[in-house]
Amino acid sequence: MDVKELLKFVDESMFAKTGQRLNDLQRQVIEGALKHQKYVDIAESFERSEGHVKDTGYELLQMLSDIFEEPVKKGNLKSVLERQRSTIFNVSDGSVGNVGDVINCVNFNSDRAKPTPNKIPLEKPDSQQNKQISKIKKLQDLGLTDEEIVELLEIPLESITGINLEESA
Numbered sequence: 001m002d003v004k005e006l007l008k009f010v011d012e013s014m015f016a017k018t019g020q021r022l023n024d025l026q027r028q029v030i031e032g033a034l035k036h037q038k039y040v041d042i043a044e045s046f047e048r049s050e051g052h053v054k055d056t057g058y059e060l061l062q063m064l065s066d067i068f069e070e071p072v073k074k075g076n077l078k079s080v081l082e083r084q085r086s087t088i089f090n091v092s093d094g095s096v097g098n099v100g101d102v103i104n105c106v107n108f109n110s111d112r113a114k115p116t117p118n119k120i121p122l123e124k125p126d127s128q129q130n131k132q133i134s135k136i137k138k139l140q141d142l143g144l145t146d147e148e149i150v151e152l153l154e155i156p157l158e159s160i161t162g163i164n165l166e167e168s169a
Contacts, residue, residue, distance in 0.1 A: 003034050006081045010064070013084070017067045029057045033074045136160050 010030060011022045022030070025046060032042035043053040057074065064072040068084050132153070139149045150157045 003031055006034060006078070006085070007031065009081060009085050013067055014063070018063070025053070025056050026060050029053060029060055030077070033057070033077045 007022070007027055007030060011027075015021055025048065028042055028046045032039075032045075039054045039057060040050045042057075043050040046053065061072050061074065061077070064077075064080070068080060070080060072080050132155075135153070136149055139152070140146075144152070146157060146160055149155075149160060
């Protein structure tokens with residue numbers, strides 16, 4: 001993954017969680033960290049003091065740790081971003097999802113009885129139904145079983161028994 005793609009990913013992730021975009025110095029710190037530059041070198045190329053760049057870098061890494069819910073340091077920045085980027089997927093309605101969020105919503109090993117929510121059938125207007133079917137297909141592509149999908153989407157199992165991956169053509 002190249003630096004531009006990672007910068008775009010960080011900017012979009014930051015905006016999605018905080019409503020803020022990366023500023024020029026933050027972008028330079030990320031780019032420098034990805035290129036294994038020291039803060040003094042980043043400061044020289046950006047004509048800022050080393051202390052200011054270090055402070056900006058520290059705040060940025062703390063913010064990214066909060067956004068990605070794992071420790072982010074200058075030394076592990078690239079691996080964290082690549083790992084996080086590989087777990088993001090786009091849902092058919094234009095929203096962005098995270099595979100970890102989907103998997104964490106489904107309790108795979110629960111021995112406890114679960115409350116049965118009022119499940120809503122897929123009987124919706126065509127465009128909404130098509131979006132729901134598209135979401136179901138994407139979740140099937142990710143390897144979730146029909147039972148896991150109905151639990152996640154809170155729909156009856158009968159609603160998705162006729163939906164399979166071959167229908168996506």
